[in-house]
Amino acid sequence: MTHPPVCNYEGSDYQTSFWDKGGREYEDRTEAIAIKRLLPPGGRLLLELGAGAGRNTSRYLGFDRIVLLDYSRTQLEQAQARLGTSDKYIYVAADAYRLPFVDGVFDAATMIRVLHHMADAPRALAQVKNALASGGTFILEFANKQNLKAIFRYLLGRQKWNPFTREPVEFVKLNFDFHPKAVREWLEGLGFTVERTLTLSHFRVGLLKRLLPTGMLVFFDALLQWTGAWWQLTPSVFVKAVLENQAGGSPKRVPSVRELFKCPDCGNSPLKDESAYLECPGCKKRWGMKDGIYDFREPL
Numbered sequence: 001m002t003h004p005p006v007c008n009y010e011g012s013d014y015q016t017s018f019w020d021k022g023g024r025e026y027e028d029r030t031e032a033i034a035i036k037r038l039l040p041p042g043g044r045l046l047l048e049l050g051a052g053a054g055r056n057t058s059r060y061l062g063f064d065r066i067v068l069l070d071y072s073r074t075q076l077e078q079a080q081a082r083l084g085t086s087d088k089y090i091y092v093a094a095d096a097y098r099l100p101f102v103d104g105v106f107d108a109a110t111m112i113r114v115l116h117h118m119a120d121a122p123r124a125l126a127q128v129k130n131a132l133a134s135g136g137t138f139i140l141e142f143a144n145k146q147n148l149k150a151i152f153r154y155l156l157g158r159q160k161w162n163p164f165t166r167e168p169v170e171f172v173k174l175n176f177d178f179h180p181k182a183v184r185e186w187l188e189g190l191g192f193t194v195e196r197t198l199t200l201s202h203f204r205v206g207l208l209k210r211l212l213p214t215g216m217l218v219f220f221d222a223l224l225q226w227t228g229a230w231w232q233l234t235p236s237v238f239v240k241a242v243l244e245n246q247a248g249g250s251p252k253r254v255p256s257v258r259e260l261f262k263c264p265d266c267g268n269s270p271l272k273d274e275s276a277y278l279e280c281p282g283c284k285k286r287w288g289m290k291d292g293i294y295d296f297r298e299p300l
């Protein structure tokens with residue numbers, strides 16, 4: 001596959017329709033708990049991949065600077081409206097398969113509800129590995145094909161695909177579920193150590209969510225999250241993976257914008273900052289910067 005297709009959220013009202021008005025307070029609160037359990041409380045620079053409208057960004061405030069990356073510019077505009085334009089946030093429109101960052105520059109990265117749009121997940125994960133410094137932490141959420149509902153449906157003959165096999169399943173165009181063992185193998189193959197696995201959304205059932213108080217569901221989900229160390233049968237799984245034994249250590253200070261970016265096409269750096277665009281010293285491509293959003297999807 002030369003250029004994997006992108007699930008484009010341009011113009012989508014995902015944040016409003018799925019989260020704000022979609023009855024997903026339970027899922028949102030359990031994710032907040034998982035992030036707190038897995039992510040170091042602070043650090044210099046964190047990369048949020050597929051940040052969308054910045055729903056999770058306020059959960060990373062212990063980091064000095066946060067790079068919000070998304071393919072969709074309109075999602076980043078929503079994030080900007082929510083979070084503002086301070087130096088704390090760098091907004092980047094780019095493709096997760098073609099990251100515009102100097103190797104080893106981040107000391108943490110998160111990718112939540114994004115891998116399920118990746119037709120070539122190992123390729124996207126390899127990009128994250130390159131962007132992280134040695135010892136860097138990666139918090140990854142993925143949609144689990146081996147979930148209880150899928151298992152029952154398969155055993156009852158109501159679903160063709162096998163939830164126990166390692167290959168991803170594309171249940172809707174550009175929406176994939178993954179087997180936990182496959183994700184672990186990909187991460188380990190890249191040099192990550194999976195330090196912790198949490199299972200989430202044990203009670204993602206419409207009837208339960210309607211009948212029982214959200215606080216109660218969140219409380220019991222938070223307890224059950226730890227069982228992810230032994231088995232993973234929920235629709236959503238979080239892992240904490242740490243990048244070991246790479247050359248170089250974590251950067252000593254927060255890099256400037258000049259030190260952060262490379263050309264996503266030819267890999268050259270540093271890019272020349274011309275304020276309205278960044279110019280590559282190698283291939284001379286110009287990457288736009290407009291209204292506080294760097295754009296590395298297509299050159300100017």
Ligand SMILES: C[S@@+](CC[C@H](N)C(=O)[O-])C[C@H]1O[C@@H](n2cnc3c(N)ncnc32)[C@H](O)[C@@H]1O
Binds near residue numbers: 007056072094
């Ligand atoms: C389901 S949303 C999740 C947003 C956010 N992480 C959250 O949990 O609220 C998926 C996001 O991934 C982004 N995305 C999908 N494919 C991408 C790619 N190849 N590169 C960068 N972003 C991508 C979409 O634009 C979208 O904003």
